[in-house]
Amino acid sequence: MSEHEQKQESTMSRRRFIRNSGLVAGGLVGGGILGGLIGANMNKDGTATEENTHTNGHDQVAYQQSPLYFTNPETFGILQAAVERIYPKDENGPGANDLDVPFFIDHQLAGSWGNNTREYMQGPFFPGSNFQGYQSPLKRHEVFDVGLAALQTYSNEKFKKPFAELEGEQQDEILTAFEEDQVKLRGVTSRTFFNILRAATIEGVYADPAYAGNKNMEGWKMKDFPGHQMSYINQIESEKFVKIKPNSLHSYTK
Amino acid sequence: MAKTLPKTDAVIVGVGWAGGIIAAELGKQGLKVVGLERGKERGVKDYYVVHDELRYGIRYELMQDLSKETITFRNHGKERALPMRQLGSFLLGEGLGGSGVHWNGHTFRFLPYDFEIKSQTVKKYGESKIKGLQIQDWGITYDELEPYFYEFEKAAGIGGEEGELGPKRADPFPNPPMKETPITARFKKAAKSLGMKPYQMPSGNMSEAYENQYGAKMAPCQYCAFCERFGCEYGAKADPTVAVIPFAKETGNVDIRNFANVTEIIHDGKKATGVRYVDVQTKEEFIQPAEMVIVTSYVMNNTRLLLTSKLGSPYNPDTGTGVIGKNYCYQILPGSAGFFDEEQFNTFMGAGALGATVDDYNGDNFDHSDLDFIHGGSISINQSGYRPIQYNMVPTDTPKWGSKFKENSIKYFTRALSIGTQGASMPVQLNYMDLDPSYKDAYGLPLLRMTYDFTEQDKNLYNYIGKITDNIMKEMGPSKINDRQQLEHYDIVPYQTTHNTGGVIMGAEPETSAVNNYLQMWDAENVFVVGASAFPHNGGYNPTGTVGALAYRAAEGIIKYSKEGGLLA
Ligand SMILES: Cc1cc2nc3c(=O)[nH]c(=O)nc-3n(C[C@H](O)[C@H](O)[C@H](O)COP(=O)(O)OP(=O)(O)OC[C@H]3O[C@@H](n4cnc5c(N)ncnc54)[C@H](O)[C@@H]3O)c2cc1C
Ligand code: SF4
Numbered sequence: 001m002s003e004h005e006q007k008q009e010s011t012m013s014r015r016r017f018i019r020n021s022g023l024v025a026g027g028l029v030g031g032g033i034l035g036g037l038i039g040a041n042m043n044k045d046g047t048a049t050e051e052n053t054h055t056n057g058h059d060q061v062a063y064q065q066s067p068l069y070f071t072n073p074e075t076f077g078i079l080q081a082a083v084e085r086i087y088p089k090d091e092n093g094p095g096a097n098d099l100d101v102p103f104f105i106d107h108q109l110a111g112s113w114g115n116n117t118r119e120y121m122q123g124p125f126f127p128g129s130n131f132q133g134y135q136s137p138l139k140r141h142e143v144f145d146v147g148l149a150a151l152q153t154y155s156n157e158k159f160k161k162p163f164a165e166l167e168g169e170q171q172d173e174i175l176t177a178f179e180e181d182q183v184k185l186r187g188v189t190s191r192t193f194f195n196i197l198r199a200a201t202i203e204g205v206y207a208d209p210a211y212a213g214n215k216n217m218e219g220w221k222m223k224d225f226p227g228h229q230m231s232y233i234n235q236i237e238s239e240k241f242v243k244i245k246p247n248s249l250h251s252y253t254k
Numbered sequence: 255m256a257k258t259l260p261k262t263d264a265v266i267v268g269v270g271w272a273g274g275i276i277a278a279e280l281g282k283q284g285l286k287v288v289g290l291e292r293g294k295e296r297g298v299k300d301y302y303v304v305h306d307e308l309r310y311g312i313r314y315e316l317m318q319d320l321s322k323e324t325i326t327f328r329n330h331g332k333e334r335a336l337p338m339r340q341l342g343s344f345l346l347g348e349g350l351g352g353s354g355v356h357w358n359g360h361t362f363r364f365l366p367y368d369f370e371i372k373s374q375t376v377k378k379y380g381e382s383k384i385k386g387l388q389i390q391d392w393g394i395t396y397d398e399l400e401p402y403f404y405e406f407e408k409a410a411g412i413g414g415e416e417g418e419l420g421p422k423r424a425d426p427f428p429n430p431p432m433k434e435t436p437i438t439a440r441f442k443k444a445a446k447s448l449g450m451k452p453y454q455m456p457s458g459n460m461s462e463a464y465e466n467q468y469g470a471k472m473a474p475c476q477y478c479a480f481c482e483r484f485g486c487e488y489g490a491k492a493d494p495t496v497a498v499i500p501f502a503k504e505t506g507n508v509d510i511r512n513f514a515n516v517t518e519i520i521h522d523g524k525k526a527t528g529v530r531y532v533d534v535q536t537k538e539e540f541i542q543p544a545e546m547v548i549v550t551s552y553v554m555n556n557t558r559l560l561l562t563s564k565l566g567s568p569y570n571p572d573t574g575t576g577v578i579g580k581n582y583c584y585q586i587l588p589g590s591a592g593f594f595d596e597e598q599f600n601t602f603m604g605a606g607a608l609g610a611t612v613d614d615y616n617g618d619n620f621d622h623s624d625l626d627f628i629h630g631g632s633i634s635i636n637q638s639g640y641r642p643i644q645y646n647m648v649p650t651d652t653p654k655w656g657s658k659f660k661e662n663s664i665k666y667f668t669r670a671l672s673i674g675t676q677g678a679s680m681p682v683q684l685n686y687m688d689l690d691p692s693y694k695d696a697y698g699l700p701l702l703r704m705t706y707d708f709t710e711q712d713k714n715l716y717n718y719i720g721k722i723t724d725n726i727m728k729e730m731g732p733s734k735i736n737d738r739q740q741l742e743h744y745d746i747v748p749y750q751t752t753h754n755t756g757g758v759i760m761g762a763e764p765e766t767s768a769v770n771n772y773l774q775m776w777d778a779e780n781v782f783v784v785g786a787s788a789f790p791h792n793g794g795y796n797p798t799g800t801v802g803a804l805a806y807r808a809a810e811g812i813i814k815y816s817k818e819g820g821l822l823a
Contacts, residue, residue, distance in 0.1 A: 086655040092664055113313060120324040120339045122693065128336045131329055131745040135336055172656065179654075198655055206642035207308035223667040225602050225642045228305035231476035232603035239436055241598035241668065252303050 064212040065103055068110040069141060074162070076102060078148045081164040085171045086201040093222040094215075096201055104204030104213030105144075114141035127189075136188040140196060147193030150185050151178070208249045217246045228252075256530060256539035262288045262509075263816065265529055265544035267516045267559065268551030270352020271798060272784045272805040274494035274502065275409065276548055278468060279809035281505030285816060288542055289502075290514035290531050293349030297495045301487035304480060307641045311483045316356045318346035322515075322534070323695040325554055327746045329707040331571060331684060337693050337701065343745070344752040345483070347552065350512060351495040353752060354798075358482040358606030358638060359458025359492055360676075361412045362795035363403045363421045363803070366396035367617040367629075368678075371791060374618065375628055383628060387711060388574065388581060388681040390790050393762035393823070394771040399803050400424055402810075406802030407456075410492035411464040411472050414456030419613035429461045432475070437599055437671060438610040441635035444729035450612040455634055456799070457607035458492035468501035479639025481606030491606065514540075517697050519547055519563040519781065526565070526781045532697055546812060549758075549783040550805075553582075556787040557687050557757030558702040566758075566768050566777045571686050571705070577768040579687040581756040582704060583792040586631065586677030586712050586741070588720035591647055591670055592732030598668045604639030615722055616794040617678075627714040631677035631794035633723055640667060647672065650737045671730065673723045679755070679792040680711050687757050707744050716741040753797050755789035760804075762823075770823035772811025773804060779821050784808045 070076045080102045089095030096102070108114055116139045128135040136143065151174060155163040159170055166174070175194065177183055183190035204213030206220065208227070214220060220227050226244035228251065235242050264280055266273045269291040280287050296316075309315050318324075318341070326335035347353030367374055369392040375384055404425050413429030416422075431454035442452040459475035466472070475490040489496045502508040518530040520541065528543035549556050560566050560578045569579040611634040613619055622628055647670040648662040690703040708716075720738045727735050761767025764776035773788055775781040784805055786797045793800070811822050 087660055088657050090657050090660065092657075092661050116321075116339075118314075118319045118321055120320045120337045122337070124692070126334060126336060129329065129333065131743050131747070132327060132336045133342055133745075133747045134339045175655075201655075202646065203308060203312060203643050207312075208306055210306075211308060220642060222664045223642050224598075225640075225667065228480075229478065231478055232600075233474070233476050235600065236435055236477040236603050236608075237433055238600060242600055242603075249303055249306055 064107070065100060067103070067106045069106045069114065074152070075145075075148050076106070077164040078151050078162075079105065079144075081171060082148075082151060082175065082197060083201045083204070085168060085175055086198055087205055088168075094218050096205060098215065099205055099213055099219050100215045101201055101204030101213045104207065104211050105200045107212050108200065108203075109141040109144055115139050134192065136192060138187045143188050143193050143196060146185050146188060147178070147190070147197065150183060150190065150193075154183055210249045217248055220246045256541045258541040258543065261528070261543040261545070262286045263544065264288070264546040264548055264812065265290065265542050266548045266550055267529060268292070268352065268549070268555065269350055269494070269499065269510060270347055270550065270552065271354040271494050271802060273548070273550035274351065274354070274498040275406070275802065275805040276550065276784065276809045276812065277502040277508045277510070278498040278505075279806070280812060281502045281507040283813050284507060285813070287502075287508045288544070289508060289510040290516050290529065290542070291350055291510060291512050292515035292534060293512065295350050295512045296355065296485070297350070298485070298487060298489040301485040304484050304487050305478070307480075307643050310356070310480075311641055312643055314341050314345060314483070316347075316349065316483070316485060317341055318348040321696070323701070325702045325704050326690040326693050327704045327706070329705075329743050331705055335690055335703045335705070338746050342747040343750050344754055345749070346554065346752070350499065350510070351493055352552065354492070354494040355485050356483050357458070357798065358636075358796075359410075360607045360609070360634075360636070360796040361407065361410060361414075361456045361458045361492070361799040362632065364396070364793040364795060364800045365421055365617040368392070368791070368793040369394060369396050369399070371629070378618070379622060383622070386682060386709075387628070388683055390761055390766055392771070392790055393760055393767065394807075396421055398771075399807065402803040402806040403799060405806040406799065409466050409468065409497050410458050410802065411460050411466055411497070412456050412458055412492070413461035415453050417453040417611065417613050418451045419616070419619050420453075427456065429464055432457045432459065432461050432605065432608045433477070435600070435608065435637055437601075437635060437637045438608070440671075440730050441610045441673065441726065444726050445610075445612050448725060448729055450614040450726075452610050452612045455607055455609035455611045455636070457605070459605040459607050460490045460492075466497055468498060470497050470500060472496060475605050477603055477605045477608065479602055479604045479641070481604070482638050515697070516551070516559065517562075517699060519549070519559055519565055521563065521565055521778060521781075524778065526778055546780045546782065546816065548808075548812065549781065550785055552785055553754045553757055553787045554687075554702050556783050556785055558689070560758060560768075560783070561689050561702075562699050565781065566775060568688060569686050571684050574683045577759065577766070579757055580768075581681035581759050581790055582685050582687050582706055583679040583681050583755045583789065584706065584744070585679050585751045585753040585792055586708070586716050587675060587750060588631070588677060588716045588723055588738070589672055589674040590720070590723040590727040590738065591672040591736040592727040592730055593649055593666055593734050593736075594669045594671070594731075595733040599671065601637070601640040601668050601671070604637040606638050607636075608638065609634045609636035615719055625714070625718065627711045627718065629678035629680065629794060630715065631675040631719055633673060633675045633719070633726065635671065635673050642667065649734060671727075671732070673727050675719050675723060676753070676795050677715055677719055678794040680709070681756060681791050682709050685709075708741050713741045753786070753792060755786040755792040755797060758783045758787040759790040760788040761790060770821065771807070772814075772822045773808035774811055774815065774822055776821070779819070780815070782808050782812055
């Protein structure tokens with residue numbers, strides 16, 4: 001597929017979405033903005049997912065499902081595709097996208113973590129040995145910008161298709177190349193980018209739902225982890241495994 | 255222009271366990287004390303929504319803000335040291351109570367062997383046994399320190415039972431041991447059947463409601479499993495902000511100032527006259543004059559403050575002479591993970607210091623005649639509670655991501671157990687700390703530079719003890735255990751342990767040590783430098799029991815000095 005055709009296709013699906021969602025208000029459609037925000041939760045066929053209808057099963061609006069960092073649906077789509085390979089939906093339960101991990105990562109990138117505010121970011125910068133840790137002058141949100149763009153470029157070069165449209169195995173092949181540091185990026189190594197992406201994905205699966213991932217505590221449920229409990233003093237000696245209904249931070253304020 | 259404040263008897267730099275204990279003891283004696291702590295005030299009231307793994311366990315909310323200050327690191331002297339830009343290998347404390355807020359509470363006493371390591375090893379195995387190791391006796395014996403250990407254990411409400419092979423105690427533990435669980439029982443049974451002598455790990459989580467010698471009331475631990483890296487919302491953890499600091503304040507003699515970052519110990523070459531500090535919020539500068547300066551700012555800053563203030567003679571790694579920065583040590587951590595396909599454990603329940611331990615391979619409790627290392631370590635199982643982001647234990651052959659990773663990390667979250675060792679770490683001439691030539695902190699002062707790598711001694715200890723932990727784990731009956739990895743180079747990234755030691759070590763002679771056995775500087779008699787910085791090597795246990803004992807010893811010395819003056823030893 002040529003680059004021109006690809007562009008057409010992604011605009012196409014955005015248009016389809018806009019049409020389907022009934023959100024087209026006169027004069028508002030222009031640039032990529034509309035598709036960017038809500039198109040994030042789009043299925044491949046352009047229908048909205050259940051979450052996308054703004055409910056989380058309790059007739060409440062899931063306001064957290066809004067990007068605070070990403071402004072471009074194509075980039076967000078790469079992120080969605082990548083995290084799903086790291087933590088896929090399968091017979092063990094929901095995958096990263098069902099758990100809203102991309103929104104978790106998005107929110108994290110918009111905040112203190114994405115901006116490395118509690119870390120030493122003074123120069124001079126040198127690559128360092130394998131044992132000296134993170135030495136990139138880039139902040140994490142910049143690492144994601146560079147890394148996600150590079151996934152796309154690499155994918156286009158290698159498979160002549162955007163990353164999000166590849167088969168799972170092809171996406172894995174690319175992620176592995178990044179993990180093994182075979183791809184040259186600007187300002188950061190591909191391995192560092194991959195490691196942050198992997199860590200952030202796992203965080204998004206299991207962090208308290210307050211952070212927008214681990215939707216409905218489904219990540220915890222897979223691990224039989226009951227989240228926040230005030231006390232186990234009466235169960236700690238139990239010979240039997242104890243299954244406990246999970247609680248989140250939300251229960252502090254309920 | 256720095257504003258000069260009214261003079262005080264003692265100024266304390268950093269208010270964690272060491273600073274908190276000394277503040278309480280000095281205040282009790284009627285000495286006027288100013289405690290300067292760079293981080294914020296905090297206490298039990300601040301842990302209302304603390305069961306948040308991401309915030310505290312992964313983003314390290316309670317730990318040091320590295321944007322202001324960090325260390326630089328390299329494996330060896332020919333490398334360029336680079337800043338530790340993110341927390342990883344160890345988690346430095348910041349804020350009232352220091353790391354004592356978010357520690358686990360494993361509270362051991364170092365072995366008698368530790369304090370006389372050089373003389374005992376040479377006597378038993380000959381001089382050649384310690385070749386290449388820069389070990390030295392501590393200038394104090396276990397028997398001399400015994401009462402101080404007990405003082406700390408009372409303050410911290412330690413619960414436990416005496417291990418047969420551990421140090422002898424004059425008094426029973428202030429609290430009973432923690433509860434037995436299927437996990438601790440399983441470890442003990444396995445260790446016993448291999449001829450070892452397991453006991454319940456001494457714990458700083460209250461096994462019962464407790465009141466200490468300062469009238470601090472502590473609640474019973476709830477086994478809530480958000481302990482290490484978290485503050486305790488029940489006040490059930492031995493924490494300086496619960497155990498000692500409230501009393502210090504009640505004496506009316508202790509003025510604790512938060513957001514006060516000390517940048518210099520002011521001195522005339524013989525004695526200190528006070529300290530300079532910056533209010534990290536308003537950026538105002540102050541000079542706090544004092545009769546005595548007590549430095550309790552942890553290993554890193556105890557060393558760095560002396561170096562930047564040009565107090566004491568800096569260590570020279572080429573010659574092995576000088577003392578400030580000498581004998582930086584860490585901890586060697588062999589361990590084994592076992593996977594139990596058919597069983598599920600309540601791994602998500604636990605308490606920081608809930609566990610069981612054996613001392614059979616610690617210190618010189620086993621014969622080293624035919625071994626290529628000295629010392630050893632305490633081996634434990636610790637049920638501190640798994641949390642889902644941090645704990646993704648999977649069998650060795652599992653990929654790092656994708657479906658198989660997901661499957662195994664889910665399955666084994668409640669089906670994997672691990673055994674760990676606190677292995678002793680021996681000093682060598684080329685592992686040390688000094689000032690970095692290029693990187694600076696937020697106040698323009700050079701960062702501390704750490705030059706450190708594992709040695710042959712470390713690797714040999716690691717391999718030998720690792721086989722023992724494998725044996726215990728196999729005896730516990732898992733479906734499989736993980737392949738043991740090799741100890742290669744020290745890596746600053748993965749969390750290992752916050753048991754850093756050395757830099758301002760104690761001893762009997764000023765040529766080879768920085769402080770005497772009252773933690774008083776040989777080169778400046780009114781300066782006391784207290785903490786694990788005083789350890790000439792790191793032992794086979796977690797350090798804080800010994801840090802606490804040394805803090806009580808120092809407090810006694812400081813009080814004595816305030817009356818008599820002069821070098822105390
Ligand atoms: C996650 C974790 C778990 C641990 N678990 C255990 C365990 O189970 N058992 C055990 O024995 N040990 C454990 N430790 C280690 C234990 O916490 C420390 O040994 C102990 O708290 C050290 O006490 P300290 O008073 O010497 O130093 P700290 O607690 O580090 O206190 C030093 C204080 O000085 C302040 N400070 C530093 N520089 C300055 C400056 N320039 N000006 C003003 N203030 C300054 C800091 O902000 C800090 O509050 C653990 C540590 C961590 C991080
Ligand atoms: S495990 Fe016990 S001591 Fe630790 S935080 Fe929970 S209640 Fe407190």
